[in-house]
Amino acid sequence: MVRAGSITYPFTFASGQLGRTPTWREAVGGARTVAVITSRPVAALFPEVLRAIAQAGPRHIVVEVPDGEDAKTLGVVDRCYQALAQAQFTRGDLVIALGGGTVTDLAGFVAGTWKRGARLVHAPTTLLALVDAAIGGKTGINLSSGKNLVGTFHQPERVLADDTVLPSLPARELRSGLAEVIKCGFIAEPAILDDLPDPARTVSQQSERYLRLIEMSVRAKAQLLADDVADRGPRRHLNYGHTAGQAIETASGFTLRHGEAVALGMVYAARICELLTGAGGIVCDTRDVLTRVGLPVRLEAAVSFEQMWELMQQDKKVSPGRPSFVLSPRRGTATLTTMPERTTAQAAFDDVLRPG
Structure with a gap:
């Protein structure tokens, strides 16, 4: 239920x-x-x-x-x-x-x-x-x-x-869905990240694993929204990777699938977290997990920082003046903050998303 x-x-x-x-x-x-x-x-x-x-x-x-x-x-x-x-x-x-x-x-x-x-x-x-x-x-x-x-x-x-x-489902569509599963692993249920499917095997060959992943993801989401239907508190943790991800998705003209853009948004959020907290290893861990299932970790679409930045300002979760932004400082945890200043935001983009 x-x-x-x-x-x-x-x-x-x-x-x-x-x-x-x-x-x-x-x-x-x-x-x-x-x-x-x-x-x-x-x-x-x-x-x-x-x-x-x-x-x-x-x-x-x-x-x-x-x-x-x-x-x-x-x-x-x-x-x-x-x-x-x-x-x-x-x-x-x-x-x-x-x-x-x-x-x-x-x-x-x-x-x-x-x-x-x-x-x-x-x-x-x-x-x-x-x-x-x-x-x-x-x-x-x-x-x-x-x-x-x-x-x-x-x-x-x-x-x-x-x-x-x-x-x-085509392989690309399946990978796109796995981005939302992985998101739940980073913000709520770290066991997800240790049970990801092998992209070299078919869904039918790993049916029990997919069932476990779906059940864990649905349970994690249901717990976060139970007392926060209007998206004003803990439910906002589900936006991990989405503030930048949806901006990238839109700027790409939707040539990127939603999950692909969210994957890039998670890499970006990981770097923001490192810059704001001084912690290390978050980007590396995020990239390792995403690469394991074949999701992108670098931008290949022609999306500039300026496009992403402008679209993030239009994010529907904007609170007076600045978008909210979700960080995951370690597996299974999430915190809500505000988007950093433009200089930090661009530094993160240049560090982890810019092609080459």
Whole structure:
């Protein structure tokens, strides 16, 4: 169970459950209409899931949205609203988010703002969504000036987690999800960092390890958000690597995957921590962990410090004048501070991110 303030909802983990009609019959409850928000690639990968939803009973519509970050725009939100309006969708009807983190972000926003809050169930199909995006109720839409600048908190009724989706993921997508797993290891559960998968082996060959990693990551996130739904206290530790990472992701034109950018953000945060505290070895440890699973530790995209710095100032977690910034001085711990002065911030960028 995930507790988010006064709201509690199940995170059910069962192999193959997304393709079973009884799963969806229970999830649908008394909804008259179900709207499945998904992308075309996901719909093509999981036709059995759409069939099971269709067989669950109520009238249903499928709203296909672009793949990746292209889905998270106000134009796509408006298309979703128009589809719901045409279906005479009510607050008692159900939005199902079938997809990765961009779909859960988008569908959560649509459900949370439709008639001031419609029902929502997340069916994550990527590792990143399983361990992060589908849990906690954060939604977000991108603007040209930054990522996730428009959003709200809207908790799902349940999260239906199914490990059988993992073997379908491309290697790059799997690595991207592992960045969020590793983040949880650095800020809360260091055992994660000693149990990472071998990139030379398939998911199926390491299924039990992936299950352990998902369970540890979800538990770590659930503990941090339980009494901090609005992201004003301990939950902010989950932003480790994200202040710089999301700026890098945006500045790259989203050529970097979210997890790849977060990995770079963690390396950057490690160097900031060294500069502010005088400690050593944090960058080396961070790079070792990320390299072990094939994540980047140096910038290859054409992103300058000036671009990253400007976008960090637009971060949604900015507190008067300066962005908050999460440090992890040692495995399993996190502290919240403010972004250092520009000279220190640039020194860290030059030390660990600048190519060459």
